[in-house]
Amino acid sequence: MKTHARVVVIGGGVIGCSVLYHLTKLGWTDVVLCERKELTAGSSWHAAGGFHAINSDPGVSRLQAYTIDLYREIEKVSGQDVGLHFTGGLNVAATAARWEQLRSDWARHRTLGLKTELVGPKEIREMCPLIDVKGVYGAIYDPMEGHLDPYGATHAYAKAARQRGAEIYRHTRVLELEATTKGTWRVVTDQGTIEAEHVVNAGGLWAREVGQMAGVNLPIVAMEHHYLLTENLPELEQMSGEIPLVLDLDGEIYLRQERKGVLLGVYERDATPWALNGAPWDYGQTELLAPDLDRLTDALNKGFQRFPSLSNAGIRKIVNGPFTFTPDGNPLVGPVPGLKNYWAACGVMAGFAQGGGVGLALSQWMVSGEPEGEIYAMDVARFGPYAASRNYTVAKAREFYARRFQMAYPNEYWPAGRPAKTSAVHATLQAANGVFGVSYGLEVPLYFARKGEPAKETPSLRRSNAFPAVAEECHAARETAGILDISSFAKYLITGPRAESALARVLAGRIPEVGKVRITPMLSHSGRLMGDLTTMRLAEDRFLIGGSGYLQSFHMRWFNEHLAQDGVDIRNVSEEYGGVAIFGPRARDVLSELTPSDVSNQALPFMSVRHLDAHFAPAIVGRLSVTGELGYEIYTPAQHLSSLLDRILEVGSSLGARLVGVYAIQSLRLEKSYGIWSREFSRDYTAKMSGLDRFVDFKRGGFIGYEAALRERDEQPARRLVTLTVASDDADAAGYEPIYSGDRLVGFATSGGYGHCAGVSLVMGYVDSSISAEDRELSITILGERRACKILSQPAIDPDGERLRR
Known part of the structure; x- marks a missing residue:
């Protein structure tokens, strides 16, 4: 065993082996992988082995397409058969709403470069004689879907990595991780100790435990998952080829051919977490969990309605094995905030659809400093401290599992894990008939239902019941004044004698003079965008930087890597400070009633900032607006926010001002052609x-x-x-x-x-x-x-x- 390595990858499943391969492909060959047992001994060996490129997120979809294209390459390079079966895949719609969604998805696939097709019931039946197309509207057909051999694919990555110099240590369990004063990691195993510049957590079922070795609680939990293998079916025995992989979205079941029978999987509503008190280290390659068919009864009955011949099929094998979920079902990839050179590559539920892309993106990040495209949907920094709670992670993971195939509407916020965080004025907003969504764990007002209407939005692909209420809010903002709780905005306080020079390196925009506000984009080394920040200069050595609230961990990771130095203090004050924005023709009238200070256009011009007393609160008031109207952002310590908002509402009511939510802001900013992050x-x-x-x-x-x-x-x-x-x-x-x-x-x-x-x-x-x-x-x-x-x-x-x- 080596005593020094550039990278130690922990975990010998498909993700760890993919990371190892891609690191060597990009030129880092002094890399090793430690696996506690044999390769694939976690969840990879019992995976169903299906793969597909379709995903609602374009970055994830791009990486899934890359993964599929890669299999032929690693098969050729390694000489290892990966058992590729390009059968194609059908995503079936049996409701009008689902069919509308699939047609919309199919159109988006043109943007994403996916060569999918829309097919009708007759074509579906021709491709898959097992399916009863009664009530079926149609399906998306993707010719690049199929399945493979999980063992073969994992070993192909491993063999290709070894050919380029990587070393793999089987039966080598990592016991401890220790950060050294040199900025390296001591990786203590039961076979010896390796000092590594970088550590990659590809621990799979043990990723949370490997995270805890470094002092971090990753939001990840393992869930039990069943699938069945049937005996031969007459319809398939008569076929020379294979049926496509079938996703019956409304029946919440998936199916693919296995020999002359099928593999049938379900996501039951009663989702069951596994090993919440810690995954046992001796769980191995031949072990499965005890099946619980009673949990599957309802799901299987729905499946048998769509595939009638399966109700009489013999069951050859029942598989119940754990695999990992995050609160939103996407992987955790990238540098873990607060830990130098500790990388995540875990929580990859769809390992054989995403594994190659995860390995590529993480390796690019490690070698070149950034991945080649936007992968925020996978970024470990998309979650904040609120997600470190095991109860939160379990609640959200169970919800995602149970709703795996249910329709997710663009205006729908699922209920599990809520409320995790509320602002100081949440009760006031709730009393005003507020309808809430979630941003970075915080409840945020989407809109305010009209008097006599329930404070609930109906999920819809079209304009929802919120439409008339939002219209009223928008007109109030343009004609009188709108009042918005902006506690969810990210706020960073940068201070110290070297703050200006440090910010001049990190921010591409003009550094403002004292009392001024500037739009300050932030770029990566390749010139791509890293942030659309607003910088307020409060004093010579004091700056308040604002940005999208859900990017707090993302921003702070970048600041700590590139801004931190002697003479610079960086604080995320997003939760210390609450905020209210006032915008519209009467906004100045409202503000003038809150403060004895002069807030005229001359005293507080556009893109300026002042310290003011706002009612009884000490406040930072910036003259700017995301709506294109005369506007102010008022920030104050959170304990003052409730009193301040009460006074604003009292003053504003006589002027026609009203509370507005995020939906109104979206409408108003589109009318001004103002872009936002992640869009x-x-x-x-x-x-x-x-x-x-x-x-x-x-x-x-x-x-x-x-x-x-x-x-x-x-x-x-x-x-x-x-x-x-x-x-x-x-x-x-x-x-x-x-x-x-x-x-x-x-x-x-x-x-x-x-x-x-x-x-x-x-x-x-x-x-x-x-x-x-x-x-x-x-x-x-x-x-x-x-x-x-x-x-x-x-x-x-x-x-x-x-x-x-x-």
């Missing part, structure tokens, strides 16, 4: 593409990503961000809908919604730079239907920005 801005885009280059301080330079931004400054990007109007009276774009010029795909939506004050459906998205506002043949596919659209040459509301400055 218009992400690591998939550069400052030039997104239009944020107008805030980049090219004169100063010296910031991370400067050289890359400079290279593209005078170039025409392949795509640019635009706003479009859409001819639609019942539904709006949600994101990644394809945009066409005639029959040519020229772009895609990033977000959409109804502009209540502009009176039109709006879309923001990226289109080929050659497409102009004069193009008369543009269309966008929404819910499976082509709808005419047109690029706006200027924002739909107040194109000159006069309202912000009045």
